[in-house]
Amino acid sequence: MCHIQNRKGLTLVLPAKSRMDRKPKLALRDKPVVRRRGTSPEKTALTRQAIVDAALSEFLERGFANTAIETVAKRAGVAKGLIYRYFTTKEALFSAVVQQEIVNAHLDVDDAKRKAGEKVEDFLRRTLVVTIHAIEKKSRAEIARVVIAEGARFPALVEIYRRDVLDPLLQRVKRLALAAKQSGELSDDRLYKNPHLLLAPIWAGIVINKFLDRANPVDIGALFEMQLDMIFAKA
Amino acid sequence: MCHIQNRKGLTLVLPAKSRMDRKPKLALRDKPVVRRRGTSPEKTALTRQAIVDAALSEFLERGFANTAIETVAKRAGVAKGLIYRYFTTKEALFSAVVQQEIVNAHLDVDDAKRKAGEKVEDFLRRTLVVTIHAIEKKSRAEIARVVIAEGARFPALVEIYRRDVLDPLLQRVKRLALAAKQSGELSDDRLYKNPHLLLAPIWAGIVINKFLDRANPVDIGALFEMQLDMIFAKA
Amino acid sequence: MCHIQNRKGLTLVLPAKSRMDRKPKLALRDKPVVRRRGTSPEKTALTRQAIVDAALSEFLERGFANTAIETVAKRAGVAKGLIYRYFTTKEALFSAVVQQEIVNAHLDVDDAKRKAGEKVEDFLRRTLVVTIHAIEKKSRAEIARVVIAEGARFPALVEIYRRDVLDPLLQRVKRLALAAKQSGELSDDRLYKNPHLLLAPIWAGIVINKFLDRANPVDIGALFEMQLDMIFAKA
Amino acid sequence: MCHIQNRKGLTLVLPAKSRMDRKPKLALRDKPVVRRRGTSPEKTALTRQAIVDAALSEFLERGFANTAIETVAKRAGVAKGLIYRYFTTKEALFSAVVQQEIVNAHLDVDDAKRKAGEKVEDFLRRTLVVTIHAIEKKSRAEIARVVIAEGARFPALVEIYRRDVLDPLLQRVKRLALAAKQSGELSDDRLYKNPHLLLAPIWAGIVINKFLDRANPVDIGALFEMQLDMIFAKA
DNA sequence: GATGAATGAGAGTTCATTCAT
DNA sequence: GATGAATGAACTCTCATTCAT
Numbered sequence: 001m002c003h004i005q006n007r008k009g010l011t012l013v014l015p016a017k018s019r020m021d022r023k024p025k026l027a028l029r030d031k032p033v034v035r036r037r038g039t040s041p042e043k044t045a046l047t048r049q050a051i052v053d054a055a056l057s058e059f060l061e062r063g064f065a066n067t068a069i070e071t072v073a074k075r076a077g078v079a080k081g082l083i084y085r086y087f088t089t090k091e092a093l094f095s096a097v098v099q100q101e102i103v104n105a106h107l108d109v110d111d112a113k114r115k116a117g118e119k120v121e122d123f124l125r126r127t128l129v130v131t132i133h134a135i136e137k138k139s140r141a142e143i144a145r146v147v148i149a150e151g152a153r154f155p156a157l158v159e160i161y162r163r164d165v166l167d168p169l170l171q172r173v174k175r176l177a178l179a180a181k182q183s184g185e186l187s188d189d190r191l192y193k194n195p196h197l198l199l200a201p202i203w204a205g206i207v208i209n210k211f212l213d214r215a216n217p218v219d220i221g222a223l224f225e226m227q228l229d230m231i232f233a234k235a
Numbered sequence: 236m237c238h239i240q241n242r243k244g245l246t247l248v249l250p251a252k253s254r255m256d257r258k259p260k261l262a263l264r265d266k267p268v269v270r271r272r273g274t275s276p277e278k279t280a281l282t283r284q285a286i287v288d289a290a291l292s293e294f295l296e297r298g299f300a301n302t303a304i305e306t307v308a309k310r311a312g313v314a315k316g317l318i319y320r321y322f323t324t325k326e327a328l329f330s331a332v333v334q335q336e337i338v339n340a341h342l343d344v345d346d347a348k349r350k351a352g353e354k355v356e357d358f359l360r361r362t363l364v365v366t367i368h369a370i371e372k373k374s375r376a377e378i379a380r381v382v383i384a385e386g387a388r389f390p391a392l393v394e395i396y397r398r399d400v401l402d403p404l405l406q407r408v409k410r411l412a413l414a415a416k417q418s419g420e421l422s423d424d425r426l427y428k429n430p431h432l433l434l435a436p437i438w439a440g441i442v443i444n445k446f447l448d449r450a451n452p453v454d455i456g457a458l459f460e461m462q463l464d465m466i467f468a469k470a
Numbered sequence: 471m472c473h474i475q476n477r478k479g480l481t482l483v484l485p486a487k488s489r490m491d492r493k494p495k496l497a498l499r500d501k502p503v504v505r506r507r508g509t510s511p512e513k514t515a516l517t518r519q520a521i522v523d524a525a526l527s528e529f530l531e532r533g534f535a536n537t538a539i540e541t542v543a544k545r546a547g548v549a550k551g552l553i554y555r556y557f558t559t560k561e562a563l564f565s566a567v568v569q570q571e572i573v574n575a576h577l578d579v580d581d582a583k584r585k586a587g588e589k590v591e592d593f594l595r596r597t598l599v600v601t602i603h604a605i606e607k608k609s610r611a612e613i614a615r616v617v618i619a620e621g622a623r624f625p626a627l628v629e630i631y632r633r634d635v636l637d638p639l640l641q642r643v644k645r646l647a648l649a650a651k652q653s654g655e656l657s658d659d660r661l662y663k664n665p666h667l668l669l670a671p672i673w674a675g676i677v678i679n680k681f682l683d684r685a686n687p688v689d690i691g692a693l694f695e696m697q698l699d700m701i702f703a704k705a
Numbered sequence: 706m707c708h709i710q711n712r713k714g715l716t717l718v719l720p721a722k723s724r725m726d727r728k729p730k731l732a733l734r735d736k737p738v739v740r741r742r743g744t745s746p747e748k749t750a751l752t753r754q755a756i757v758d759a760a761l762s763e764f765l766e767r768g769f770a771n772t773a774i775e776t777v778a779k780r781a782g783v784a785k786g787l788i789y790r791y792f793t794t795k796e797a798l799f800s801a802v803v804q805q806e807i808v809n810a811h812l813d814v815d816d817a818k819r820k821a822g823e824k825v826e827d828f829l830r831r832t833l834v835v836t837i838h839a840i841e842k843k844s845r846a847e848i849a850r851v852v853i854a855e856g857a858r859f860p861a862l863v864e865i866y867r868r869d870v871l872d873p874l875l876q877r878v879k880r881l882a883l884a885a886k887q888s889g890e891l892s893d894d895r896l897y898k899n900p901h902l903l904l905a906p907i908w909a910g911i912v913i914n915k916f917l918d919r920a921n922p923v924d925i926g927a928l929f930e931m932q933l934d935m936i937f938a939k940a
Numbered sequence: 941g942a943t944g945a946a947t948g949a950g951a952g953t954t955c956a957t958t959c960a961t
Numbered sequence: 962g963a964t965g966a967a968t969g970a971a972c973t974c975t976c977a978t979t980c981a982t
Contacts, residue, residue: 532857533770533857533858534770535768535769535770535771536770536858617916617917618853618854618912618916618917619853619854619855619857620854621854621916621917622766622767622768622854623768623771628916628917631917632917632918636917636918660931664923664927664928664931666906666909666910666913666923666928667906667928667931667932669909670905670906670908670909670910670928670932671901671902671905671909672909673905673908673909673912673913674901674904674905674906674907674908674909674912675901675905676912677853677908677909677911677912678901678908681852681853681856681863682852682853682856682863682866682867682871683867683871688899688901692899693899693901693902693905696895696899696902697902697905700935700936701935
């Protein structure tokens with residue numbers, strides 16, 4: 001993953017497919033034989049990660065405005081000033097952190113993985129339902145919450161979320177809808193034209209569970225399955 | 236509606252079952268009230284309203300943390316200090332303003348207004364669809380956005396929103412679902428058990444349109460009508 | 471008593487000996503037969519007194535800086551603005567109030583009242599000891615406390631206190647010391663030269679009791695009597 | 706002396722009976738301590754001292770309420786915000802500053818230092834009289850003044866003053882009075898029961914000189930000596 | 941006279957950001 | 962790289978004083 005960062009905030013995230021960039025051979029954490037003067041790249045990466053982790057926690061807990069850089073530094077176990085070596089501003093830190101999470105927030109409905117002959121509905125049940133049932137695990141819903149809450153101040157983040165999470169999801173749903181239409185599973189192109197019809201329970205569920213009624217959470221997975229039932233007409 | 240406000244922020248909103256408070260027959264308070272010295276209550280009310288209006292705009296535009304009292308004052312055309320005669324703290328101002336909007340945010344689906352013999356589905360189309368199509372007018376969706384965005388810092392507001400907007404809506408949907416089941420319009424109690432099934436497009440639409448994809452808004456009304464179609468099985 | 475007040479603070483207090491300035495004849499609070507338009511002088515005087523009383527209480531309780539004009543107004547039962555009709559500034563109000571109390575704070579040791587042939591020591595025991603035992607009643611010590619506490623900000627008050635309370639007292643003590651020397655009650659002029667020798671227990675007592683050790687107050691009267699014993703050599 | 710300071714203001718001062726803390730024989734801490742990165746502790750200590758000095762001056766000159774943090778900062782040559790790195794609030798700054806002065810304000814009448822066979826009176830003349838003549842030097846009387854003036858707002862300070870200055874002084878006087886009684890120097894236990902009898906001129910002198918009559922200061926030392934004369938009956 | 945809404949300077953406090961070490 | 966003291970702008974809130982009514 002390669003972050004190209006300009007002065008304020010973030011602009012580009014190029015998903016680098018390269019796995020195993022560093023130290024291919026020779027195993028796990030072998031103590032470096034010859035140490036250069038000063039800090040090693042590994043140490044730097046670790047420091048950066050510590051900062052990002054601490055920042056993520058704080059931002060999720062308190063939101064942007066109520067998170068203090070000093071607190072992040074303390075939580076990361078580094079000095080305040082050091083954060084500014086890695087991130088030019090608080091905004092940039094926030095963006096980087098959230099952006100990184102967004103990348104992890106993909107709902108991995110890869111329609112290419114549909115088996116030959118598998119019905120669209122079956123495929124959706126097999127993959128998406130599982131994913132959705134787990135949506136509240138990890139920070140997927142949390143990150144959606146933060147993007148929603150801070151979106152007004154960070155349009156770039158919303159843009160990224162849209163581009164990296166929302167749009168791909170919509171495209172996949174549309175492709176599946178098209179396939180379902182062609183195979184006769186669906187009788188019309190309503191879902192193709194309105195892919196949100198399928199996804200509505202997800203957003204609604206996040207809103208209800210994360211914001212409006214934490215005490216009485218809805219079962220997003222169940223809701224989604226019912227939606228699936230209705231769309232595929234199991235009346 | 237009777238607001239009981241304590242020092243910091245808001246606490247209670249007692250929905251007064253006010254039946255015909257106005258017009259106490261003829262007299263007592265008929266002739267213009269004895270004018271007190273000093274500023275007139277009308278002027279005071281206007282000032283207060285100016286503050287509230289300015290505050291609402293600012294809060295909607297910038298969120299709580301990024302709104303400065305001084306800016307609100309300037310926008311309202313009053314001095315900074317005056318705001319504190321009307322609201323004890325910035326929090327209290329925010330709460331009052333948002334709370335007032337919440338009260339206006341009712342989706343007025345009064346199931347009692349269903350005409351005798353009218354089918355539940357028809358009733359919903361006749362009332363809710365219209366309301367929903369207008370949901371993005373005014374600040375209904377905006378206020379939902381603010382409640383969502385600032386909810387973490389103002390749990391009391393979320394509570395009010397839930398109590399005054401969300402729960403009543405859910406109850407009405409449940410009553411209608413029950414009626415539909417009994418009249419045979421619906422064959423099962425899925426909607427009764429999951430009233431969110433009907434409302435999901437609303438929350439999803441707000442999230443999409445207000446937060447995630449302002450450039451490609453979904454048609455919440457249309458989405459809702461399709462949901463209605465599916466629920467009432469117009470396959 | 472005639473207060474001549476200039477813009478800021480106080481300058482002069484001319485003790486007007488005139489008793490019964492107003493309404494000499496005709497009895498107590500007879501309802502005025504013909505009322506002039508507007509407020510009567512009596513009402514005005516009452517209002518002023520209400521303000522002064524309220525202010526005194528507040529100033530004694532909280533000190534100058536921590537007393538709010540609005541609180542004084544509320545306590546006096548008048549509007550905030552009205553206070554500024556009677557006193558030009560908060561400082562002026564404070565001065566007037568404290569000054570009035572200072573005038574009442576005289577320790578009335580009028581050496582002219584010493585009976586013919588009465589020994590100085592006996593006179594002092596007869597008059598001053600009684601006064602001192604009562605010093606903590608009323609607000610005599612309280613007012614000393616306020617003068618001490620706020621003296622840095624109100625040198626004029628200190629000046630008045632010195633002129634109206636301290637100096638006269640010293641003069642009387644000196645006259646009495648002289649008389650005692652001449653009558654042989656005292657063998658030297660130590661007291662004449664150091665009148666504070668007699669008064670030290672008073673100031674010390676106020677400091678201890680009002681400021682430093684409220685929990686273990688000293689008996690100022692007893693202390694003073696012992697001082698008297700020692701000075702007049704009852705070894 | 707060990708100051709334990711909690712968040713707001715001060716609470717405890719534990720007088721550590723430190724016997725020879727310094728010079729731990731030879732080593733451990735001999736070679737210059739490993740220099741940490743960033744600002745040196747020495748610099749920090751200097752800054753703190755600059756703040757404390759500036760604050761003391763300002764508080765003595767203007768009292769608590771009329772001292773602005775910004776002015777203190779300017780006088781100390783630092784930025785306003787920096788003060789809050791050293792002291793959490795204005796109150797805490799005030800407390801720390803005054804408390805530090807109180808510690809220096811001891812009247813060091815250590816009765817244990819009375820030489821064998823030395824008469825109590827002689828001891829007092831030899832030690833206390835000297836101290837008292839110097840009482841107005843330094844800020845001993847000044848600090849008493851501030852404690853008195855601000856005591857109402859800072860009961861904790863008064864308490865400290867009482868505990869660290871007043872009570873020890875009283876105890877020593879009582880012990881000396883007892884010794885004098887036993888050795889026959891004093892014929893009764895008046896002084897033992899009323900130690901303030903000896904100290905009255907000190908408090909009185911401070912009040913007169915610092916508050917009530919700066920123009921005509923009394924000679925506290927002389928007054929105290931006369932008191933001594935009278936108590937030990939040199940009539 | 942009387943009211944209390946309105947003003948606005950000023951105070952305490954926070955915190956992102958910089959920089960000497 | 963790393964530290965955390967130092968900066969200063971910005972913000973919330975207070976309150977003496979004014980003034981339209």
